Amino acid sequence: xxxxxxxxxxxxxxxxxxxxxxxxxxxxxxxxxxxxxxxxxxxxxxxxxxxxxxxxxxxxxxxxxxxxxxxxxxxxxxxxxxxxxxxxxxxxxxxxxxxxxxxxxxxxxxxx
Amino acid sequence: xxxxxxxxxxxxxxxxxxxxxxxxxxxxxxxxxxxxxxxxxxxxxxxxxxxxxxxxxxxxxxxxxxxxxxxxxxxxxxxxxxxxxxxxxxxxxxxxxxxxxxxxxxxxxxxxxx
Numbered sequence: 001x002x003x004x005x006x007x008x009x010x011x012x013x014x015x016x017x018x019x020x021x022x023x024x025x026x027x028x029x030x031x032x033x034x035x036x037x038x039x040x041x042x043x044x045x046x047x048x049x050x051x052x053x054x055x056x057x058x059x060x061x062x063x064x065x066x067x068x069x070x071x072x073x074x075x076x077x078x079x080x081x082x083x084x085x086x087x088x089x090x091x092x093x094x095x096x097x098x099x100x101x102x103x104x105x106x107x108x109x110x111x112x
Numbered sequence: 113x114x115x116x117x118x119x120x121x122x123x124x125x126x127x128x129x130x131x132x133x134x135x136x137x138x139x140x141x142x143x144x145x146x147x148x149x150x151x152x153x154x155x156x157x158x159x160x161x162x163x164x165x166x167x168x169x170x171x172x173x174x175x176x177x178x179x180x181x182x183x184x185x186x187x188x189x190x191x192x193x194x195x196x197x198x199x200x201x202x203x204x205x206x207x208x209x210x211x212x213x214x215x216x217x218x219x220x221x222x223x224x225x226x
Binding site for chain 1: 143145147149153154155156157160167168170201203205207210211214215216217218219220222
């Protein structure tokens with residue numbers, strides 16, 4: 001069974017700051033997902049990664065398969081980025097959403 | 113922007129009652145999932161569904177749970193005899209293929225068992 005750990009659990013930062021959220025896992029995976037959960041509960045998929053790096057707007061996600069570690073970065077953070085960011089890993093071939101194992105999430109607050 | 117819709121958004125039910133949570137996945141998606149999140153805890157995978165059958169399920173998804181796609185558009189989760197510990201937010205999700213595609217989540221159905 002994969003253990004998924006995220007750090008920090010809570011993060012408060014000022015608008016404009018560069019944010020890093022970390023995720024580590026214990027067993028080899030096929031892919032890792034970064035998700036954003038809004039205060040109302042809805043979940044949005046941000047990235048699916050199996051290697052390297054992906055960028056979308058101000059968000060950057062990286063993964064190091066050998067070190068079993070991924071990071072999510074937010075550049076020029078804004079109060080609307082305030083949410084819970086969740087890392088989830090897939091052990092099934094191709095990284096599908098079957099059997100995802102989730103981290104506890106990082107609660108991010110960006111203050112104006 | 114296509115979206116996954118779930119109903120009801122919130123349901124309160126008596127322990128022992130049957131509950132059906134409904135989901136309308138995105139129309140050209142083929143893979144469907146249910147997850148749950150107990151208040152204050154991690155999201156947990158329940159079941160995945162493809163080609164009118166379950167493709168994967170977790171230990172949580174025991175005989176009290178069932179899923180079906182009754183009419184080609186709805187995807188339902190049934191809990192036969194609810195327990196207090198079934199109180200949670202239930203999320204439906206869909207994806208066009210099993211791998212390499214974005215997963216789209218619904219807004220969730222909050223189930224309270226009393």
